[in-house]
Amino acid sequence: MRQTSSTTYTGTAIAFHWLMALLIFAAFPLGVYMHELPLSPIKLRLYSYHKWIGITVLVLATLRVLWRTSHRPPALPASLPRWQQIATHAMHHSLYLLLLLIPLSGWLMSSAKGFQTVWFGIFPLPDLVAKDKALGDLLQEVHEVLNFTLLGLVSLHILAALKHHFIDRDGILLRILSTHPK
Template sequence: MAISLHWLIALLIFAGWGLGFYMHDLPLSPAKLRYYSWHKWMGVTTFILAFLRAGWLATHPAPRLPRVIPPWQTRTARITHFVLYLLMFLIPLSGWLMSSAKGVPTVYFGVLPLPDLIGKDKALGDFLVQVHKWLAFGLAALVGLHIAAAMKHHFMDRDGLMGRMVPFLKSPRL
C-alpha cells in the first residue's frame, strides 16, 4: 500500500507541476479554465492520498534504515520526509485557499463542489498565488534531493535501499 501510494502521489505531483507551469501563462480561454480544473483535481487527490499515506504510515511504520547508514543521513531523511508530507498537505491547501480568496470555486472532478475556506479577498488571493508557487518550488527542491539521495544509495552505496520502494529493483553489482 505504501509503495502504491508513494508512486501515485509522485505521479500526481509531477503532473500537477507540468500542468501548472504550462497553464500559468496561457491566455484566458476555455482550455485554460479546463487545465486549472484538472490541476485542482490533482491537488485535491494528492491531498486525500497524502492523508491516506500518513494514516497508513501511522499504523504500518516503515522498516528501519540499515545500520550502515550514518546517523546524519538518517536524521536528514526523517526531516526531509516530514517536510515532504507537510508540503503535500500545504500546497493543495494553499491552492484551495487561493481559489476561495479569488472567488473561483473548486469543484472536484466537476461534480463535488468544495466549500470556500475563506471569503473573497483579492489581495489575499494574490498573496496566496505566491505562497502556492513558492511552496511548489520548495517541494521541487526537496523532491530533487529525495531523488538524488535514492540514486546515491542505489548507484554509489549499493545498499539496496532503493529496492524498498521499487521492489523489482536489485542493488547493482559490479
C-alpha cells in the first residue's frame, strides 16, 4: 500500500471526496423533494436524474474503494486521542459502506417496483431482482433509512471537521482541501 504525504491527501483522494460530496448534496434533497410530488412528467424526469446521480455515486464509490485499497491516507495526528482515532476510522468505513449500499438499494428498489434504471437515459442497466411490490416497498424503506443514516453521519463528519479546524486547530480539515502541506 502506497503512503501519501504525511500531512495531506493526494489530488485523487481530494477529487473523489469533493465530487462525492457534491453528488450527495444533489441527490439527497432531490430525493426528498421528488418523493412528495404527484405523478407527472416532471416527477419522472427528476426520478431519472436521481437515478443517474445514484449510479454515478455507485461507480465512483466503487472506484474510490478500489483506489483506496492501494493508497493509504495520511496518518492521523499522534496527538489525537485513541477514541477519536477509532471514531474517525469507524466514520470513514461507515460512509464508504453507505455510499455503496444506498445506490444499490435504490437500484434494487427500482427493479422490484418494475422500473428499469437507465443511466443517463442511454445505458439500460439490468434489473437486479424480479418485479415484486412487497419487496419494492421494503426496499424503499431500506433506501430511506440508509439515506437518513447517511445524512446523520455526514452532518457529524462536517461538525467534526469544523471542530478540528476552529477549536482544535490541528490541520485535519486542511488535509482534504489541498495537496500542499500546511
